[in-house]
Amino acid sequence: MDNLVSIKDIQTINHRLFGVCDISCDLNGGIEFCHKFTDPNHPFFLYDPKDDQCHDFLAENSHKTILYHSVDFLPSELPRDAS
Numbered sequence: 001m002d003n004l005v006s007i008k009d010i011q012t013i014n015h016r017l018f019g020v021c022d023i024s025c026d027l028n029g030g031i032e033f034c035h036k037f038t039d040p041n042h043p044f045f046l047y048d049p050k051d052d053q054c055h056d057f058l059a060e061n062s063h064k065t066i067l068y069h070s071v072d073f074l075p076s077e078l079p080r081d082a083s
Contacts (some may be wrong), residue, residue, distance in 0.1 A: 004030040009050040010066070035071045044069050060061035 003009075010033060022031045033047050035054050046055045046065035055065065076078065 003032040005031045008050055012047065017066055020069070022068070022070040025070050025072040033066075034068070034070055037070050038068070039071060043071065052080075 005020075021033060022034055025034070025037060027034055027036075033049070033052070035047075036045070038044060042057070044057045045068050046057060046062060047053075048055060048065045048067050050064065053066075057067075067070050
């Protein structure tokens with residue numbers, strides 16, 4: 001399967017991508033830099049395309065990083081009466 005967004009794409013992109021909310025939750029799938037899942041207690045991490053590393057959501061890591069959200073069990077977080 002081809003990546004929708006590859007690491008190379010992100011490293012060479014000319015504009016600033018602020019964040020990604022990945023609803024597919026496929027490790028290294030459509031969004032190649034999905035290296036881990038988030039959870040309700042830690043819903044975001046920061047991805048640094050320069051060194052291909054994930055960082056905790058801290059201000060010192062926020063420069064030139066991409067905010068990433070990928071909860072693999074998000075549908076189970078919805079109320080029972082949601083449609």
